[in-house]
Amino acid sequence: MTPLRQKMIDLMVLKGYSPKTQKSYLYSVEKVARHFGRSPDSIDVGELESYFLYLLTEKRMASASVRLIVNGMRFLNNQVLQRPARDFLVRYPKRAQRIPELLTRDEVHRILSHTRNLKHHTLLATCYAAGLRVSELVHLRVRDIDSARELVHIRAGKGNKDREVILPESLLLLLRRYWQFYRPMVALFYGQDPRKPLDAGTVGKIFTRAKAAAGIDKQGGVHSLRHAYATHQLEAGMPTFKLQRLLGHTDMKSTLRYVHWLPSYQNRGKLGMDLLCWSEASS
Template sequence: MEKLQNITLRHLYFNEEKYIGIQFYPHKVVQALIKELPEPKWSKEHNMVCIKNTPQNLTAIFNKFKGVAWVNCSYFFKNRPVNTHGDGSGDVSWVEKRRTAKDYRPCPHEYLQKLALKKYSSSTIRSYVMYFERFINHYKHLEINSLNELHIRAFLEQMVKNKSSNSALNMAVNAIKFYFEIVQDMPNRFYEIERPNKEQKLPKVLSKEEVKAIIANTNNIKHRCIVELLYSAGLRRSELINLKISDINSDRMMVRVEGGKGNKDRFTLLSATVLANLRRYFVQCKPKTYLFEGVGEAQYSAASVKAIVSKAAKKAKILKLVSPHMLRHSFATHLLESGADLRQIQILLGHNSLKTTEIYTHVASHTFNNIKNPLD
C-alpha cells in the first residue's frame, strides 16, 4: 500500500482577498487532485498553489485528499493565543481621545476592539498600539492587509539599525501578529518571521535593609501600605491596583489576587504588620470598592504607584533606580534566602513554570555562601 502523501495549508492574503495556500512535495496524484480544486492559482511570491479562502473550498480540500494525503492544518487553525496578558481592564479609550498628526495612520478600530475584549493590561495595550502604529506608518502608502513577511522583516531590520532591544523587537512581532492572526483571523500566517533570542537578564533585587528604608520614607499610611503590600505579598503593580477590600482575608492571613497575569487567580501571603497598617489606613481613608482609590473613588493609577516607590527610594538615599517590580523580585529572593521551597514561591508569585521562578536562585545570596573564594 502506497504511503500517504502530505500537504500543508497556509494563510495567504493578496489582491485584498484571503487565500488558502497549499504546500506539497511533487507527486503526480497530488498535482492532479489540486488541478481539480476550485480555481487553483500559482503564487510566485509565496511559491505555492492557492485557492480562495472559503468554507466550501476548505471542505473541498479535505474531501479531495481523503485517503490520499494527510492535510497538515497546524499553521492554519488556531492552536494558542499570540500572548496571554489578559490581566487588565482592556481600556482603549485613551487611544481614541489622543491627538495625532493629519497624515498619521491610527490603529484600526477592530484592533482596539480585540484588545479590549481580551482585557489586556494597560501596559500591553500601550505597547501593542505603539509598535503596530509604527509598523503601519512605516508603510503609509500600502494597504495594511497587503503587507507580508518581507515588509515585516524590513521593518524589524530598521529597528535593529536603530538599536532597539530584543524585548522591543519581540513586542513588535507580537503586535503585528496580533493584527493578522487574531484580528484578521489568520493564525500562524507569518510562519517565517524570525524572533531574536530573549535576553536573559537577572532580576534587580533590594536588600532587606533597603526595603525597610523605603517603607520608612513613605509620606503617609496609604503610601506605606502600598509599598508594604507590593513587597510582602510579591504583587505586580497591576495586581495591587486591582485589589478590592474583600480580597484581604484577615482570618486566613491571605491576599486574594483575582485575574492576575494570564487571567489567573491565586492566593499570596498577608503580613501581620501590613494588616495592622491596613486597619489604620482603612479608618483614615475609608475606601469604598478598591483597596486603594484615587480621586472620586476611582481606581488608583499605575503611574501613582510607581511615583510613590520612586520618591520613597530617593528619600531613603538609595542610588539605584527602584521600581515597584523590584519589590516583587526582592520578596521572592528573600523568601528563597530564608529557606522557602522554590515550588511554594512559584505558587505565591503565580508563575506558570518553575523555570521562571528558578531565575531567583541566580541572585539569592545563600547560593554563593558555601563557595570559598579562590583568592581567600
C-alpha cells in the same frame, strides 16, 4: 474601523487579553501599517525584518519596543489570519538576560522607613509583603483583604487569573491602621477620587522618592519590591512550587529565574515581616 481591526479586537476579547495588551497589540499593528502605507495582512516576513532593522539602527528604538511590535504582528498572523506559525519566522532582538540589582531586606526596611506618609507606607508595604505587580496593587479592593483566612485575593491578575496570597499578620495590622485613618470604601488605595484606584504611575513616583530618601541608588522601579519578595522568600526556604503559585506564574521557568539570581540559595527558615511596622516617628 476596518473588518480586520474589529476581528483582532474581538479575538483578543474572547481570549481574555487585558486592556493593556489589547492596546499595545493594536498600536503595534497600526505602526507597521502606517510605515508601509497598506494593510498589515499584505506585509511579508522579509519586509518586517527590514522594518525591524530600520527601527533598531536608524530610529534607535529599544529592543524591548521592537519585540512588542513583533508580538503584535505574530498575533495578527498566527491568531487572526490563522496562518501557520512557520510562516512567521522573523529575526528580531531577543530579551537580554540580565540580573537586576536586588534589594536586601535591610534596603526594603530603609525604603519603608523613609516613606513618611501612612498611605504611601502601607501601599509599598503591601506591594512587598504580598509580592504584587503594581497593576494588581492598584486594583485591590477593600473586600479583597480576607482577614479571617489571612489571605489577599488577587482578581484578574496577569493572564486574567485570580489567585490568593498569604496575608502576614504585620501587614494585616498595618492595613487596619490605614483603614481607620483613610476609610477606603471600594478601592483599597484610591487617588484624588475615592471611587477610583490610584494611578500606577503615581505608585512608581512614591517608590522612587522613598528609595532616594533612603539613599539607595540601585536601578529598578517599584517592581523591585516584587523581586525582593521572591528572593527573600527563597532565602527563607520557601519551595519554588509554592512561590510559583503565590507569584501567579504560569511557567515554572519564570519562578526559577529567582533561583538563578541567588547563587547562595539555601533553606534558612521562615521569613519575618517585622520590617513592615509603621512608626509614629515616620508620620
